[in-house]
Every structure is written in C-alpha cells, then in structure tokens.
Amino acid sequence: MAERTSSDPLLDLARAHGVATEFQEFNGGMRQVDAPTLVSVLGAMGVDASSPERVEVALRHAADAPWRRVLPPVVVVRQSDETQVPVHVTHGDPVQAWVEVDGAEGRGRRAAGAVAERIELAQADVLVEPRTVDGREVGRATFVLPPGLPLGWHLLRTSGPSGEAASPLAVTPDRLELPGALDEKRAWGLMVQLYSVRSRASWGAGDLRDLADLAWLSGHEAGAQFLLINPLHAAEPVPPLTPSPYLPTTRRFVNPLYLRVEDVAETAYLSSADRALVEWSAEQALALDSDDGPIDRDVVWAAKKAALEVVFAVPRSAARQSAFDDFRRREGRGLEDFALWCALVEKHGPPPWPADLRDPAAPGALRARTELADRVQFFCWLQWLCDQQLATAQRTAHEAGMSIGVMHDLAVGVHPVGADAWALGSVLARGASVGAPPDMYNQQGQDWSQPPWHPAELERVAYRPYRDMLRTVLRHAGAVRIDHIIGLFRLWWIPQGNSPADATYVAYDHDAMIGILALEAHRAGAVVIGEDLGNVEPWVRDYLHERGVLGTSILWFEKDADGRPLPPDDYRRLALSSVTTHDLPPTAGYLAEEHVALRERLGLLTEPVEQVRRAARAEREEMLAVLRERGLLGDDPTEREVVEALHRYVLRTPSVLVGVSLADAVGERRAQNQPGTDQEYPNWRVPLADGAGRLVMLDDLFTNARLRSLAAVLAEG
Structure with missing residues (x-):
C-alpha cells in the first residue's frame, strides 16, 4: 500500500468522525490503520467512504453539518466554566438566546403551572465568516453560558426571524465530592x-x-x-x-x-x-x-x-x-x-x-x-x-x-x-462490535x-x-x-467480518x-x-x-x-x-x-x-518477601495468615x-x-x-x- 500523507482525504474524514488513523501498540510502536479498516469503521457509522468521490462528499457533509443546525443537539458544561455556544441562523438575522432553568428536560421537577426561570445570554463579540449551506448563506452568532448555572438538565432556547430552536443543556459538577x-x-x-x-x-x-x-x-x-x-x-x-x-x-x-x-x-x-x-x-x-x-x-x-x-x-x-x-x-x-x-x-x-x-x-x-x-x-x-x-x-x-x-x-x-x-435503533452501531486490540496476553486481540x-x-x-x-x-x-x-x-471498534486485530479506536x-x-x-x-x-x-x-x-x-x-x-x-x-x-x-x-x-x-x-509456573512462583515469593519486610508475615505462615497479611498491606x-x-x-x-x-x-x-x-x-x-x-x-x- 502506498504511503499516505497527513492530507489524505480518507484520513481527514476518519478524524472528523473520531476514528483513529493510528494507535500505539502494546509493544510501544505506532501502527497506521489500513484504508480498508477505516472505510469499514466509517461504514459502520453510516458514512460512505467507498470511493474517493464519496469521501469528498462525506467531508463536505461533515463540515456543513453543524451549520445546518441552529443549536448543537445537546450542550454539556461544567458548572464553573464559561462556555461559548454557536448559534446558526440566516446570515444577518438577529437572534436572542436564553436558558430555561429546569425546563422540560427537568422531568417535571417544577410544580405544575410554575414558570421556569429564564436566564438571558449575552452575545460574544466573535467574528465568524458566514458559510453557504444548501444554497443558503448561514451566519454564526456566539452566545456565552455564564458560570454558576444550577446543576441539572435545562433547556437552551433561541428565537429570531430564522425561527425558534431548543436544545437540552446539562450543567454538570466540576467534581464529584466524596461523602x-x-x-x-x-x-x-x-x-x-x-x-x-x-x-x-x-x-x-x-x-x-x-x-x-x-x-x-x-x-x-x-x-x-x-x-x-x-x-x-x-x-x-x-x-x-x-x-x-x-x-x-x-x-x-x-x-x-x-x-x-x-x-x-x-x-x-x-x-x-x-x-x-x-x-x-x-x-x-x-x-x-x-x-x-x-x-x-x-x-x-x-x-x-x-x-x-x-x-x-x-x-x-x-x-x-x-x-x-x-x-x-x-x-x-x-x-x-x-x-x-x-x-x-x-x-x-x-x-x-x-x-x-x-x-x-x-x-x-x-x-x-x-x-x-x-x-x-x-x-x-x-x-x-x-x-x-x-x-x-x-x-x-x-x-x-x-x-x-x-x-x-x-x-x-x-x-x-x-x-x-x-x-x-441507530444509537448503537450495527456494523461493528467492541473488543480489545492485541496485547501481550492475547496476541490476536479480543472481540x-x-x-x-x-x-x-x-x-x-x-x-x-x-x-x-x-x-x-x-x-x-x-x-x-x-x-x-x-x-x-x-x-x-471491530468492523463486521474483521478480526479483532483489523480494527481501530473510535473516540x-x-x-x-x-x-x-x-x-x-x-x-x-x-x-x-x-x-x-x-x-x-x-x-x-x-x-x-x-x-x-x-x-x-x-x-x-x-x-x-x-x-x-x-x-x-x-x-x-x-x-x-x-x-x-x-x-x-x-x-x-x-x-x-x-x-x-x-x-x-x-x-x-x-x-x-x-516457565509460567516459575513466573507465578517468583511473583508470589516476591510478594511474601515484601510482607515479611514490613512485619506483616512470619516465617512459616498458614494460608489464612498470608491472605490476612495481603489485606493488611492494602489497608x-x-x-x-x-x-x-x-x-x-x-x-x-x-x-x-x-x-x-x-x-x-x-x-x-x-x-x-x-x-x-x-x-x-x-x-x-x-x-x-x-x-x-x-x-x-x-x-x-
């Protein structure tokens, strides 16, 4: 197979969909993923990369897809972060955006008839050139989600001459604290x-x-x-x-x-x-x-x-x-x-x-x-x-x-x-299965x-x-x-019909x-x-x-x-x-x-x-020696005493x-x-x-x- 360059359209398409084009093997070396595997994994995602012409079409579609939506399908943020959200409307149209706190995504936590709290969002001064998509000139406005929004599932809403839109908004903890x-x-x-x-x-x-x-x-x-x-x-x-x-x-x-x-x-x-x-x-x-x-x-x-x-x-x-x-x-x-x-x-x-x-x-x-x-x-x-x-x-x-x-x-x-x-339905990929790449324990990989x-x-x-x-x-x-x-x-991801070794990672x-x-x-x-x-x-x-x-x-x-x-x-x-x-x-x-x-x-x-038995014996004896060094085990222990010493070590x-x-x-x-x-x-x-x-x-x-x-x-x- 001819050497590929970093500008190969198939590689660009794979990366656009989170498909790894190379990965580190268990022995430390880097392995390039072959073209048939990339085509098969993309196919399992519903992306047709079966010819150079179809790759070009798929690349254009991937680039245009965000511009076809007013809002992302979902927005997930950390509570303390200030986050910019792109909003796509007909170029030149005004638009306003706000958060409906604990809206429909809150699953009825508000009392019946209660009005959701509304938090207006400010528009950031971010200049993005418009893009022509499907014959329409689309502009991008950028709105800022402020830090400190309440934890939970809310609704992000927009309104303007281009129409109304809504997306679920998840405000997540920066960190899960221990009890x-x-x-x-x-x-x-x-x-x-x-x-x-x-x-x-x-x-x-x-x-x-x-x-x-x-x-x-x-x-x-x-x-x-x-x-x-x-x-x-x-x-x-x-x-x-x-x-x-x-x-x-x-x-x-x-x-x-x-x-x-x-x-x-x-x-x-x-x-x-x-x-x-x-x-x-x-x-x-x-x-x-x-x-x-x-x-x-x-x-x-x-x-x-x-x-x-x-x-x-x-x-x-x-x-x-x-x-x-x-x-x-x-x-x-x-x-x-x-x-x-x-x-x-x-x-x-x-x-x-x-x-x-x-x-x-x-x-x-x-x-x-x-x-x-x-x-x-x-x-x-x-x-x-x-x-x-x-x-x-x-x-x-x-x-x-x-x-x-x-x-x-x-x-x-x-x-x-x-x-x-x-x-x-389509939330699970149909043309691939999950497994593990080859490693020192299983050189064929696992499916x-x-x-x-x-x-x-x-x-x-x-x-x-x-x-x-x-x-x-x-x-x-x-x-x-x-x-x-x-x-x-x-x-x-292992494409259907492939061995576990003929696969790649999907992010x-x-x-x-x-x-x-x-x-x-x-x-x-x-x-x-x-x-x-x-x-x-x-x-x-x-x-x-x-x-x-x-x-x-x-x-x-x-x-x-x-x-x-x-x-x-x-x-x-x-x-x-x-x-x-x-x-x-x-x-x-x-x-x-x-x-x-x-x-x-x-x-x-x-x-x-x-050879395997010697390795297991050496591992055991080394562990017993460490236990003795730390005063956790005597010279002639019973099985029960060894088990308890190992747990004392973990304690x-x-x-x-x-x-x-x-x-x-x-x-x-x-x-x-x-x-x-x-x-x-x-x-x-x-x-x-x-x-x-x-x-x-x-x-x-x-x-x-x-x-x-x-x-x-x-x-x-």
Whole structure:
C-alpha cells in the first residue's frame, strides 16, 4: 500500500468522525490503520467512504453539518466554566438566546403551572465568516453560558426571524465530592457475586432478599460499609440464559432471576390451590441450594417464572396498582419496549425476526403491543418488583450502618441480539462490535461481540438512552463501578467480518460522557468508581481524578518502576483497592498457582507451563518477601495468615475504599471466571464454597471462622 500523507482525504474524514488513523501498540510502536479498516469503521457509522468521490462528499457533509443546525443537539458544561455556544441562523438575522432553568428536560421537577426561570445570554463579540449551506448563506452568532448555572438538565432556547430552536443543556459538577464519611475514615466492603451466595431459602441462586440479608449481616456484624455486587442487568426471558452478567440483553433493566418470590406482597393472598403451585415450583428450585455443581440459571428461572405468573394473576390492591401504574409512566417508552421485546422472544424465540418486527416501530411490533399486552404488562410488573426489592436491599444496608450500601456494577455493553440492540435503533452501531486490540496476553486481540454506542447518534438524541440507563442503575445505589471506564473515552471498534486485530479506536466526547455520569451520580448521592486497569493512558487517570471519579487498584497488578510490588504509600487515595478481582482466582487459589494449573488444563497457555509456573512462583515469593519486610508475615505462615497479611498491606494504602472478595473471606479457591473460555469452564456459575469445596451458605456465613478472622483484621484498619 502506498504511503499516505497527513492530507489524505480518507484520513481527514476518519478524524472528523473520531476514528483513529493510528494507535500505539502494546509493544510501544505506532501502527497506521489500513484504508480498508477505516472505510469499514466509517461504514459502520453510516458514512460512505467507498470511493474517493464519496469521501469528498462525506467531508463536505461533515463540515456543513453543524451549520445546518441552529443549536448543537445537546450542550454539556461544567458548572464553573464559561462556555461559548454557536448559534446558526440566516446570515444577518438577529437572534436572542436564553436558558430555561429546569425546563422540560427537568422531568417535571417544577410544580405544575410554575414558570421556569429564564436566564438571558449575552452575545460574544466573535467574528465568524458566514458559510453557504444548501444554497443558503448561514451566519454564526456566539452566545456565552455564564458560570454558576444550577446543576441539572435545562433547556437552551433561541428565537429570531430564522425561527425558534431548543436544545437540552446539562450543567454538570466540576467534581464529584466524596461523602463526608469517607473524608473522615476509609470504608471497606465485600465484593460479591450475588448469584453464588445462596441461603437455605434461595431458589438455587442468590437473590435480592439474600442481598438485603447479606447487607445487614455485613454491616451490622462485621462493620462493612458497602457491598460491591456483579451487574444485575437483565438476561434473556427464556432459556438458555447467558450466564455472564457482563453480556446482558439490556443494561437499563434488572434480571428478574434475582427476585424473591415470597417477598412479593400478593403472595399473602394466594388461594390454597395457587399457593400449592408456587410451593411446588419452589421445591424444585430449593433442592438446588445444596447442589455443589454449577448454578443452573435455566432451572432457577423456569421455577421462578412459573411461580411469578401465578402471583401476577392475583388482583393488586388499589394502592399497589396505582404504584405499579406510576412506575410504568415514569419508566416510559424504554420499559414498554423492553417488555415488548421479552414478550416477542417468548413467542418467536430469539432474533433474527421478520422485517415487520425489526424494531419497536415496525408494523408487526406495533400490532404485538396490543396482541401481547398481557405479557408486556407481566414483564413490566417484574421490573417493578425488582425495583421494590432493590430499594429494600439498599434501605436495609443503611439501617445496618453502611455509609454507602449497595455498589452496583455497570457492564461495558450488551448482547448483539438483545433488547437494547433491538430497541435503541441507530444509537448503537450495527456494523461493528467492541473488543480489545492485541496485547501481550492475547496476541490476536479480543472481540466481545457487543455493539458500541454510535457517538454522533448518541449526541443527536442528547444522550437520553445513556442517561436513562445511569438513572436506573443509580436509583438504589450508594455507588457504581463502571467496568472498562476507558470506554467513555474511546472504544476498539471491530468492523463486521474483521478480526479483532483489523480494527481501530473510535473516540467519544468524554467531557459529555463523564459529565453526565457525574451529574446523575451527584443527583443520586452516589460514589463513582472507574475500572481503569490495563491500557489506560495516564492523562485519562488524571482527568478522572480531576472529576472525582475513583480508580481501581489490584494488589497483584500494582508495580513500581522496577517491577516490584508498589509500596502502600504510593497507591492512589481516590481508588477502590483490593487484593484480587473477579477475573482472577480467589487469593488462596492464586497463591496455590490454580490460575496456572487451570489455564494449562484448558489449553490457554501460550508459553511452556514450567516457565509460567516459575513466573507465578517468583511473583508470589516476591510478594511474601515484601510482607515479611514490613512485619506483616512470619516465617512459616498458614494460608489464612498470608491472605490476612495481603489485606493488611492494602489497608496501609491511603485508598478511601478497600474491597474484600467474599471468596477470599471463606477460603474459596475456584475462579468465578476464566477469561478466554466459554463452555470449557463454568464461568459465572460457581457457588460459594470454602477451601475444601464445601458449600458456604449465607445462613452460616458470619459464623465462618475465616471470615470472622479477616473481618477483625479489617476492623483494625
């Protein structure tokens, strides 16, 4: 391929759409992205770059696009900034601009009939030459948004002879401040795969009642201040259910698998015959609680769904029906579309579907809203129950003395044929998937199969699907962990049909993405933690720190310039620090080199097993030596003493949050997830057990000697 110059129109077009034309490889070298990949990525954005002539047309369109709009589709600013906003009108026409504070975008926070506050905007003396667009001479006026506008969603309005226009305006916090309690003392909490933690009343998988009980026991008995749980995003409504909580059908709504049937109010009013049906379903699922094999979500959901359908048929009281109706109105079209998708999957199986069901506005889908209205109502009702039981869990956490409570986890993306992919239209790019470039661990790169946000379309709809998702996740949360937070800055787009290596990065407006996240977290009173492990540029971590978003530090990954374990004093203060993470074996297993043995057994090693084992042993011995140097470990420690010493090491860091894997607390050795596998390992299906493989039930958790010993260590910190 001929060498390209910096003035190559294809490169200009790619840059105009935020598509990287070169990137730094894991070995430090710069790699130019080839022309076919750029053309394919642009095509996934709906930009035709298939010939030089079409590239020129697309470049002109990109240059003219802002001038075709009076206002940008959305404006996102920091509260303390003075921001200039371009306004496009027929050249020579006068125009005025103002902010309608907490206008229609405020979602009815003003009292009915109240008049919105109006803040007039001054025009800046900025000379911009007019531009001829579509045969019309268009001028640009520049207005100034003053600093100090109220936080929240407002409307930016303009009026003049050229007509009226309005755009949503988000005024976001400069910085998310920590809750007062964290300024005074760090908080520790348990990191939990909820489905794996079963009580004797669970139906084969941990549920939202178990979450509430675990929150109470963790806070009241052990002094924990938060519970970080796996994503609770919804899976498929019919088997087979995808086990991974990180590949959901939607990130906005909750998996009803986690419902506790007996906690639904209407179960108290079941007839004897209906109660027998529910109890019969429960018996089948309750028997799974003592099964030490992989968790079978399909059996659990079949039992719960059958029981919930019986309860759904029970008439609700006037107050309960009113509350349900309010929930449906508040959640709006998003909930109705998700419930319709569930009903359609139930009837037709998973997509692909016929063309008349291609999206929520297709003729067949519109008919189905009426034909399947009862099933749509059922799936809406399930989300209402999830919302209620999540509220109970968070309330219980606070009653137990937790300052933060439940910390939810937000996955990177969604299933390519899931509810969001069906309902969100052009806001998700159709011709590409998200993944990771080649690195030292995976030289082929990774394809996660998830469709990425389309940056321009997301901006066009004022980030509403993103905002709706955040609001739902944050509604009953004291904190949220954002998986792969670099995805709010840039994502690795793999064009359909390409390998993960034949791809490139696409940039997002991180000021808008992080600003909106900060605003919604501020409104919810929640802490935000960004998972910033791996290939994250230093400036990104600096930016997140500036905005008050906490980072993530894993002891085994934190190294100094010489590759030795990072001293505790050098850890970040604004971070959630822990010994391990869900993508590693629990610490007991890691120390025993289980991660090496497992990868050897599954054929995942790319180097000789003895070489990998030597490296793992050297890493372990180096860490043990550091612990001894700091007086945290004796000469002949037990496994429990090593695990506790590692946690004491993390407690010596300045990090405001310390996470403790529940698996570590009971001595579990098996990993919940083995990256690089699908069916070869029971990912996300391992029930909580101790080091001998004996199941540990929630009912017995806080009498567990290892957990109580580790909790005492944490209380010292």
